[in-house]
Amino acid sequence: MPTNPVTITVTGHAERSIAPNRCVVQMNIEFDAATRAEAADATTASAAALTDLIRSLDKDPSRPLRRWSLDQVQHSRYRPYHPQGKKLPWNYRSTATAAVTFRDLDAVASFVDRASAIEGVNVAHLEWKLTRTAHAKALSRVRDLAVRDALAKAKGYTRSLGCKRIEAVALADPGMLNAGQRPDFGTPVMRAMAASAPIQDTERSAIELNPEKVRITAHVEARFEAP
DSSP states (O other), X not given: OOSSOEEEEEEEEEEEEEOOOEEEEEEEEEEEESSHHHHHHHHHHHHHHHHHXXXXXXXXXTOOEEEEEEEEEEEEEEOOOOTTOOOOOOEEEEEEEEEEEESOXXXXXXXXXXXXXXXXXXXXXXXXXXXXXXXXXXHHHHHHHHHHHHHHHHHHHHHHHTOOXXXXXXXESTTTTTTTSOTTOOSOEEEEOOOOOOOOOTXXXXXXXXXXXXXXXXXXXXXXXXX
């Protein structure tokens, strides 16, 4: 057993997977045409159809939507490539983007099928996430587990040294206890694994979405003394 107090510095880590409670469906509308009017009119028509679909869900008594937006309408033109370098007529492109946030995850698959059936609408990305409140609660639990992990490590060291008790003297976020010595850790993070799903033909049954859980990790640094 050491005759002088021993200082023990450890890191604690914890990770948990939490089921998401929100899904953001990212979409875009795109049309190319020989004239600006043709491209713009087609985009406007599809945007109106998509808006009608979204509003029908927004008025649903079960309130499956949290929020939605349709914006970023852009009009541009370009010349198609020609292998001999000939100057071809202009092509015109009109685009718009939309995002729909679902609180009812069971309603996502049906919406994706119906939205992708609208001409020119592409479902680009499904983002599975947690609300701020759910994330804060989950992160608090994971931080607590990280602290317990650090304490368990320190107790293991004290047992190896033959010390009978241990006292905590410092607890910090990564890099703050030993500044500049632990560049491999950052602040607690939340990662959404697998945020998208393949889109099937609309004539087939609605796709069955099975999103992976949101992974939340936490790291802490702790210093103890074994008298």
